[in-house]
Amino acid sequence: MAFKSDIEIAREAKKQPIKEIGEKLDIAYEHLQPYGHDKAKISQGFIDSVQDRKDGKLILVTAINPTPAGEGKTTTTVGLGDGLNKIGKKAMICIREASLGPNFGMKGGAAGGGMAQVVPMEEMNLHFTGDFHAITSAHSLLSAMIDNHIYWGNEAQLDTRRVTWRRVVDMNDRSLRQITSSLGGVANGFAREDGFDITVASEVMAILCLASDLKDLEKRLGDMIIGYRRDKSPVFCRDVKAEGAMTVLLKDAMQPNLVQTLENNPAFVHGGPFANIAHGCNSVIATTTALKLADYVVTEAGFGADLGAEKFMDIKCRKAGLKPDAVVIVATVRAMKMNGGVAKADLNNENVEAVKAGCPNLGRHIENMKKFGVPAIVGINHFYADTDAEVQAVIDYCAEAGVEAIVNKHWAEGGAGIEATARKVVEICEAGEANYAPLYADEMPLAEKIETVCKEIYRADNVVMDAKIRTQLKEWEAQGYGNLPVCMAKTQYSFSTDPGQRGAPTGFDIPVREVRLSAGAGFVVVVCGEIMTMPGLPRVPAAESIHLNDEGLIEGLF
Structure with missing residues (x-):
């Protein structure tokens, strides 16, 4: 069966001028900063003017652990936004921007798929409005100012052996994970060990996504720790006087x-921290503004609910004062079969027993979402090869777990294919039964917060942290950072740190390799297992297939 590719569908979109999309949200054209005809930024003046309005309802879309079979979380987020508009509700969506690294690597873009996409798809998955370039530039400016500060006398007495600020680039490049900088003699400064992360792992990215306005942004940037003195006291970004210039670079x-969906419904696309190495949610300013403009706001959290949704609840909602009203957990029959032991090549063959065997992965995510006090349903993202018996097996499993599962066909049918889920979400929101609470209290010691997430969400038996890490956590607590939440950096493919352990594994430990204090963003990053904050490209990167055709159109982007 032949299907049009996502990029072919996006290219045929009947887009409305961005001025008309703004009018749907009562945004006057003077408050839009256009980037061409189909995208624009919203002015701070307009954002300030709507703060006295009542908030709409907030719906989180999350998912099971990702598999090569594909789950369709962003596709469901877009589809649900369209579906809510289809049944007469004023709704919009909030999603993250795409990172260039995964686009040219293996993961692909982040604009949805099929008939549930945000457009312009090509621009969104490439340079878009330049936000990621600005973040990379601001981060790089600080990197340059740190080494320049050391070169010209090191007034802050930064110990060059304890510089913790790494460089970033928005590309998958394993060769940059660990480098030596300032080689070449006296004129080039003091040689030291250094390294690169991907831009989406930058603390600057996290800060932009958590800051409430430019003033808050500048303060948070100044609060970032760039390294330590010989007495192990922290040196901050403000000590090298970089925060002001960084804020200028980040102003826009x-x-x-x-932007808009294929059905011309409004969407905010802003920010892009990864969920396996950062907090995985779009910006607070986009979400809080959307809640003032629409009656229903659909947002997503990256990767599976064990990572993205946990961080959405424990970091974003806690920090921004958000209270979600409903959760949709995306699952597919194909992913259930893969969790049940079926190879990717055999997924189109009916195998009800494998579906049943794979459902415990979904069940664990359902149990986890209940711990946050927000009502959840399961959205089954339908694929053409799914059989009625396989779909029914998922529905029956969910019923036994105490949640309703609804089949969604938004990929093929757009908003019309997800109306049942849209109506159920409205019913849940109007019932007002959500009683959101984070998983742990602010006052809990940092080591206990880490153990709580590992045991309550991942179901680990033990958390392995050596004495050096535990001592570091206690030092941060003594410095006043004990109330911060923890941001787990872990493989997205499994509840454990072994990406090959699918399903709902038990009897495993979580090894903590490293902890990093993101004082400006306001959380402690906990690096677990073999997770890398700079990904590498696969053996056959997507970049090998991306090119311009004879008509000058992009091919191979997905």
């Missing part, structure tokens, strides 16, 4: 980007 990037 701070403003949410307005």
Whole structure:
């Protein structure tokens, strides 16, 4: 069966001028900063003017652990936004921007798929409005100012052996994970060990996504720790006087980007921290503004619910004062079969027993979402090869777990294919039964917060942290950082740190390799297992297939 590719569908979109999309949200054209005809940024003046309005309802879309079979979380987020509009509700979506690294690597883009996409798809998955470039530039400016500060006398007495600020680039490049900088003699400064992360792992990215306005952004940037003195006291970004210039570089990037779905419904696409190495949610300013403009706001959290949704609840909602009203957990029959032991090549063959065997992965995510006090349903993202018996097996499993599962066909049918889920979400929101609470209290010691997530969400038996890490956590607590939440950096493919352990594994430990204090963003990053904050490209990167055709159109982007 032949299907049009996502990029072919996006290219045929009947887009409306961005001025008309703004009008649907009562945004006057004077408050839009257009980037061409189909995208624009929202002015801070307009954002300030709507703060006295009542908030709409907030719906989180999350998912099971990702598999090569594909789950369709962003596709469901877009589809649900369209579906809510289809049944007469004023709704919009909030999603993250795409990172260039995965686009040219293995993961692909982040604009949805099929008939449930945000457009312009090509621009969104490439340079878009330049936000990521601005973040990379601001981060790089600080890197340059740190080494320049050391070169010209090191007034802050930064110990060059304890510089913790790494460089970033928005590309998958394993060769940059660990480098030596300032080689070449006296004129080039003091040689030291250094390294690169991907831009989406930058603390600057996290700060942009958590800051409430430019003033808050500048303060948070100044609060970032760039390294330590010989007495192990912290040196901050403000000590090298970089925060002001960084804020200037980020001035436009701070403003949410307005685009549209294939069905011409409004969408904010802003910010892009990864969920396996950062907090995995779109910007606070985009979400809080959307809640003032629409009655229903659909947002997503990256990767599976064990990572993205946990961080959405424990970091974003806690920090921004958000209270979600409903959760949709995306699952597919294909992914259930893969969790049940079926090879990717055999997924199109009916195998009800494998579906049943794979459902415990979904069941664990259902149990986890209940721990946050927000009502959840399961959205089954339908694929053409799914059989009625396989779909029914998932529905029956969910019923036994105490949640309703609804089949969604938005990929093929757009908003019309997800109306049943849209109506159920409205019913849940109007019932007002959500009683959101984070998993742990602010006052809990940092080591206990880590153990709570590992045992309550991942179901680990033990958390392995050596004495050096535990001592570091206690030092941060003594310095006043004990109330911060923890941001787990872990493989997205499994509840454990072994990406090959699918399903709902038990009897495993979580090894903590490293902890990093993101004092400006306001959380402690906990690096677990073999997770890398700079990904590498696969053996056959997507970049090998991306090119311009004879008509000058992009091919191979997905």
